[in-house]
Amino acid sequence: MSSPARPVRVRIAPSPTGDPHVGTAYMALFNHVFARQQGGQFILRIEDTDQTRARADSEQMIFDALRWLGLSWDEGPDIGGPYGPYRQSERKAIYREHVGRLVAGGHAYRCFCTAERLAEVRAEQQARKASVLGYDRHCRGLDRADAERRAAAGEAHTVRLAMPLTGTIRVDDRLRGAVDFDVAQIDDQVLLKSDGMPTYHLANVVDDHLMEITHVIRAEEWISSTPKHVALYQAFGWEPPAWHHLPLLRNADRSKISKRKNPVSINYYRDVGILPQALVNFLGLMGWSFGDDREKFTVDEMVAAFAWDKVSLGGPVFDLDKLTWLNEKYLHELSHDQLVDALHAWRFSRAYLLKLAPLVRERIKRLDELVPLTEYFFSGDLDYTPVLADLAVPDVPPAGVAQGLLAYLDKVEARDGWDAAMLEEVGRAWATELGWKTKHAFMVLRLVVAARKASPPVFDVMAVLGKEVTRRRLRQAADLLARRA
RNA sequence: GGCCCCAUAGUCUAGCGGUUAGGACGUCGGCCUCUCACGCCGAAAACAAGGGUUCAAGUCCCUUUGGGGUCACCA
Numbered sequence: 306m307s308s309p310a311r312p313v314r315v316r317i318a319p320s321p322t323g324d325p326h327v328g329t330a331y332m333a334l335f336n337h338v339f340a341r342q343q344g345g346q347f348i349l350r351i352e353d354t355d356q357t358r359a360r361a362d363s364e365q366m367i368f369d370a371l372r373w374l375g376l377s378w379d380e381g382p383d384i385g386g387p388y389g390p391y392r393q394s395e396r397k398a399i400y401r402e403h404v405g406r407l408v409a410g411g412h413a414y415r416c417f418c419t420a421e422r423l424a425e426v427r428a429e430q431q432a433r434k435a436s437v438l439g440y441d442r443h444c445r446g447l448d449r450a451d452a453e454r455r456a457a458a459g460e461a462h463t464v465r466l467a468m469p470l471t472g473t474i475r476v477d478d479r480l481r482g483a484v485d486f487d488v489a490q491i492d493d494q495v496l497l498k499s500d501g502m503p504t505y506h507l508a509n510v511v512d513d514h515l516m517e518i519t520h521v522i523r524a525e526e527w528i529s530s531t532p533k534h535v536a537l538y539q540a541f542g543w544e545p546p547a548w549h550h551l552p553l554l555r556n557a558d559r560s561k562i563s564k565r566k567n568p569v570s571i572n573y574y575r576d577v578g579i580l581p582q583a584l585v586n587f588l589g590l591m592g593w594s595f596g597d598d599r600e601k602f603t604v605d606e607m608v609a610a611f612a613w614d615k616v617s618l619g620g621p622v623f624d625l626d627k628l629t630w631l632n633e634k635y636l637h638e639l640s641h642d643q644l645v646d647a648l649h650a651w652r653f654s655r656a657y658l659l660k661l662a663p664l665v666r667e668r669i670k671r672l673d674e675l676v677p678l679t680e681y682f683f684s685g686d687l688d689y690t691p692v693l694a695d696l697a698v699p700d701v702p703p704a705g706v707a708q709g710l711l712a713y714l715d716k717v718e719a720r721d722g723w724d725a726a727m728l729e730e731v732g733r734a735w736a737t738e739l740g741w742k743t744k745h746a747f748m749v750l751r752l753v754v755a756a757r758k759a760s761p762p763v764f765d766v767m768a769v770l771g772k773e774v775t776r777r778r779l780r781q782a783a784d785l786l787a788r789r790a
Numbered sequence: 791g792g793c794c795c796c797a798u799a800g801u802c803u804a805g806c807g808g809u810u811a812g813g814a815c816g817u818c819g820g821c822c823u824c825u826c827a828c829g830c831c832g833a834a835a836a837c838a839a840g841g842g843u844u845c846a847a848g849u850c851c852c853u854u855u856g857g858g859g860u861c862a863c864c865a
Contacts, residue, residue, distance in 0.1 A: 357864085463863050490794090498863040500863075505864075559858065599813095633828095
């Protein structure tokens, strides 16, 4: 922004820790639109520095979901580019070298504090209701040569940023104006973890600089860590990008959108038959408008009309009803041919029927029984009213059943992949743990996913139904049971 | 709790000192119609509160209230 000749380069940096998130799509849309309008580049960078949370199939799902939405990128791990690698786990040497520079310059220091000590410090601060929580800078005063010796000897440690001790740091947010932070509020952030991986803060600053990112367009939740990033830019002697913090998508209760309260996986919307152009359009309506009454528009139209001053900062509630209305508009616009294509891409494909075939083959006496038998595979939310009485486990109150269902969900989500064997393995362990007979436990699951007492093996049903729809049904049923209690 | 952000109907939003505060979703009513849906017409529904500034405040400033975010070897 400071030198107008510099081409606009923006990025999104999702971490592959689960399902492709609508928040990722939301940020991708605004980055993509701005880059295209400015004739710049949009970069996709994978922030996979947390090995404990990384999920094997997650990265590919992010690519697929964004492609499905039509939000293309110019550089990324899958297509390469002149600023690669675009996967942070492949850039460890770069971060290490930069941290070395910081330490040498006195802008960072090695910290040998154990997780236990940090927990104690935190507990102590909470106990005395300290106004400012955070690291107590215990290792900041360590003799430098001594610290280097300990590190060289292999002693486990992290590297922390030595924040300025007095003064304020100004974040010039392009959407809100200047935001000042008192450095007394900010502790010495870990830059390099003891496993040698960088934290987000370090990796993000180093990569944004090296990749020549000009505008950081990200969610509002980052705004309070931005002063740390600004301090890092200062420590490196680099010029920070232009900051744009967009509002957070919200649940109906206005908290930050979360899977506990709202479907957040892009795959969910795909699986219940939302068209990609409707989802993208809807996301464009969240926090942005043409300035007139236009609500239905394409990405191209948004690119043509985009302006930062048309962004509103109140956190928008993600309203499924309005998304559905928009989807209806797009659906009605399709030709018969296109409708059939959409249905085919959704569930009426040979591939999907092939998944259904083994489940129904022995259960139908005539072909005309297929549809009534498999209706719940082609439905979104189910109506549990007819089976409400059966949706129970002997001697367990409804609230307990609800909790049990959510517990199953948690266990299953902690695992990679989605197949019947895994689902059953988790299911058996879960039933044992709760002390529920498998017969009862599995019947409840069956009623949740199929809303009927007769179905193919429940874990096969869940496998074909997919994670998103299964998750939603478990939550809906749990909510229903919790409300009855 | 500290710090930071935000504030027009239940929801998404227009408004950028002078408007009967506009549009959309949802809700309700009606029309159309063999049914349903679509479509069309209509209704109820908002400037969080209090102080300023100004001839004039939804619009500018302050305070309060409310909501949110953040305070990890997660991003």
